[in-house]
Amino acid sequence: MNNIMTLAAGFLLIFGAAVKAQTPAEIRLGAGYGSYSMGDMKALQENSMQEIGINVQATERFPAYFNYSLRYMFKSEVDNHFGIVAEMGSTGGRVGYADYSGSYREDLLLRYRRIGVVVESHHALPKRFDGWLGLEASLLFSKLIYEGEVNLTGAGTASEGYTFYAWGGAVQPYIALERKIGIIRLGAQAGVCLSLSEGFSLKGDRDTKLVNPGKNNEEVVPGWNGWRLGMYIGVPLTASSSKEN
Numbered sequence: 001m002n003n004i005m006t007l008a009a010g011f012l013l014i015f016g017a018a019v020k021a022q023t024p025a026e027i028r029l030g031a032g033y034g035s036y037s038m039g040d041m042k043a044l045q046e047n048s049m050q051e052i053g054i055n056v057q058a059t060e061r062f063p064a065y066f067n068y069s070l071r072y073m074f075k076s077e078v079d080n081h082f083g084i085v086a087e088m089g090s091t092g093g094r095v096g097y098a099d100y101s102g103s104y105r106e107d108l109l110l111r112y113r114r115i116g117v118v119v120e121s122h123h124a125l126p127k128r129f130d131g132w133l134g135l136e137a138s139l140l141f142s143k144l145i146y147e148g149e150v151n152l153t154g155a156g157t158a159s160e161g162y163t164f165y166a167w168g169g170a171v172q173p174y175i176a177l178e179r180k181i182g183i184i185r186l187g188a189q190a191g192v193c194l195s196l197s198e199g200f201s202l203k204g205d206r207d208t209k210l211v212n213p214g215k216n217n218e219e220v221v222p223g224w225n226g227w228r229l230g231m232y233i234g235v236p237l238t239a240s241s242s243k244e245n
Contacts, residue, residue: 024074024075024236025072025073025074025075025236025237026072026073026075026081026185026234026235026236026237027070027071027072027073027234027235027237028069028070028071028072028073028185028187028232028233028234028235029069029070029232029233029235030068030069030070030071030189030230030231030232030233031066031067031068031069031230031231031232032066032067032068032069032189032228032229032230032231033064033065033066033067033228033229033230034064034065034067034089034193034226034227034228034229035064035226035227036062036064036065036091036110036223036224036225036226037223037224037225037226038062038091038093038110038222038223039223040212040218040220040221040222040223041062041093041108041110041220041222041223042061042062042093043212043214043215044108044210044212044214044220045058045061045093045095045108046214047212047213047214047215048095048106049095050214051213052095052097052104054097054104055097056095056096056097056104057095057096057097058093058094058095059094059095059096060092060093060094061093062091062092062093062108062110063091064091064226065089065090065091066089067087067088067089067090067228067230068087068088068089069085069086069087069088069230069232070085070086070087071083071084071085071086071118071232072084073118073234079121079122080119080120080121080122081118081119081120081122081132081134082117082118082119082120083117083118084115084116084117084118085114085115085116085117085118085136085138086113086114086115087113087114087115087138088111088112088113088114089111089112089224090109090110090111090112091110092107092108092109092110093107093108094106094107094108100153101152101153102150102151102152102153102155103149103150103151104149104150104151105147105148105149106146106147106148106149107145107146107147107148108144108145108146109144109145109146109147110142110143110144110145110222111142111143111145112140112141112142112143112222112224113140113141113143114138114139114140114141114170115138115139116136116137116138116139116170117136117137117138118134118135118136118137119134119135120132120133120134120135120176121133121134125177128179128180129177129178129179130177130178130179130180131175131176131177131178132175132176132177132178132187133173133174133175134173134174134175134176134191135171135172135173135174136170136171136172136173136174137169137170137171138169138170138171138172139167139168139169140167140168140169140170140195140197140224141165141166141167141168142165142166142167142168142197142200142222142224143163143164143165144163144164144165144166144200144210144222145161145162145163145164146161146162146163146164147159147160147161148160148161162202162203163202163203164200164201164202164203164210165200165201165203166197166198166199166200166201166221166222167197167198168195168196168197168198168222169195169196169197170193170194170195170196170224171193171194171195172191172192172193172194172228173191173192174189174190174191174192174228175189175190175191176188176189176190177189178234183235183236184233184234184235185233185234185235186231186232186233186234187231187232187233187234188229188230188231189228189229189230189231189232190227190228190229190230191227191228192225192226192227192228193224193225193226193227193228194225195222195223195224195225197221197222197224198219198221199211199219199220199221200219200220200221200222
């Protein structure tokens with residue numbers, strides 16, 4: 001929590017300095033879609049299915065899913081932007097089984113939040129389009145929620161749940177294509193996320209790690225690596241930013 005407060009304070013300081021200096025600025029609201037490698041999570045899911053021993057099936061295996069972002073961009077020079085990025089996304093896995101005797105369900109729900117810096121360089125394109133080459137470097141916060149439930153016909157239901165956290169970092173190079181319509185900018189973006197992270201720790205007890213018995217009790221690490229596609233709307237916050245690239 002202290003780290004989050006420090007990041008928030010830094011954001012406000014940069015915001016205030018930019019306003020005071022009348023630096024051209026822009027807010028970008030984005031929505032996208034991305035894939036996630038999740039090698040450790042898939043291995044953990046496979047091990048769980050083998051241990052249960054009945055005809056359990058995986059109905060979700062950490063698929064590609066939506067993400068949402070906010071970027072606050074400043075113009076340092078005519079052809080360069082820099083700023084702050086915040087993004088959140090999620091995915092998950094589920095295994096389950098049901099017959100006349102009862103049912104079994106096990107959910108692994110993953111979410112991430114990242115906050116960092118972004119720099120990008122402008123490249124003019126024909127027909128009033130603008131191109132950007134960019135790079136984002138972020139702190140990465142991962143959350144895993146485990147939920148398990150067993151229901152035996154005539155005997156009732158038993159359930160359990162745990163929450164785990166992990167810290168890490170990510171870099172995301174990308175290219176973007178943008179078109180200005182009035183004062184608003186519409187853009188499409190494509191890139192790849194490369195992430196590193198520590199293993200998951202139990203909420204409230206960082207010494208208790210999530211491990212995979214099927215891999216010699218190796219720590220389970222979130223894998224957010226994958227491709228990213230997105231769209232965004234850019235809105236200028238100063239008059240001068242609406243007149244420049």
